[in-house]
Amino acid sequence: MENRPTILVTNDDGIDAPGLRALVRALVSTQHYNVQVCAPDSEKSAVSHCITWRHPLTVKQVHIDGATAFAASGTPADCTSLGISKALFPSIADLVVSGINMGSNCGYHIIYSGTVAGAREAFFNDLPSVSISYEWVGGKSSVDDYTLAAEACLPIISAILAEIRNQAYPQKCFLNIDLPTDVANNKGYRLTKQGKSIYRMGWKQVTSDMQGGKMLSTMTMEANSEASAETETSATLPDNLLFKREVKDPYIDKEVDTDYQYVQEGYITVTPLAALSRADSDSYAFFQNWLPSVAEHASTSSL
Structure with a gap:
């Protein structure tokens, strides 16, 4: 069993969060993976890609059946960075999975998300990664839905690791997965693009x-x-x-084929992301013409 792939799990809801625990249980139950966990010791929601720079992290080993787990005083990005550094674990994981978050991360909310940042930090370090979020709705959702969400993501995780093993997995993106509220009756996977909802x-x-x-x-x-x-x-x-x-009020993106649209329709959305979002082509074209005129005006006014 020594040749099993290794998965590092992190999140932003904290190491005791039911979403993380359900994900780890699902991964361990397959007996296909070595599971490492490095997650915040308390909730770190909406911290985006904040990192701890000047102060050391406090790290404590935590018991989670079937996994080697640590709770750290840092952010999700800190936890991923520490977890893949070989300072905490003797080997570097083959895949980093961040989640399962309480609440979806679609559209512009991706920028705020500590869950997504946990996966993005792995991407910065050339490691395949996935962030996973569940569209929790009070009064409709239950803790058991995290287990269903984790099980629904296992085929994707397995397929990613197969592509990694075959050296065919793309290196220029990471994946953001959102699961609908009625995850038990989801409509299947849907490849989407990041929208602008917020x-x-x-x-x-x-x-x-x-x-x-x-x-x-x-x-x-x-x-x-x-x-x-x-x-x-x-x-x-x-x-x-x-x-x-x-x-105040939601802005619902009218663009089609977006993450928010399909999560609301009951699909499990799979959205490839990169580190940065470039400006749209119209804006870029405007500044192509605008910047030379600024430089010319500055030169003229200095005379």
């Missing part, structure tokens, strides 16, 4: 009994000679203001 956010002011008192200025701490005057000024300021994000 839930636009606003802010509202909120109140709390734990606002923490008055706000002191940095100058107070740094200039002892002016401490008395500065403290007196700061004391007249209002308490800290608290603002919380709120969903």
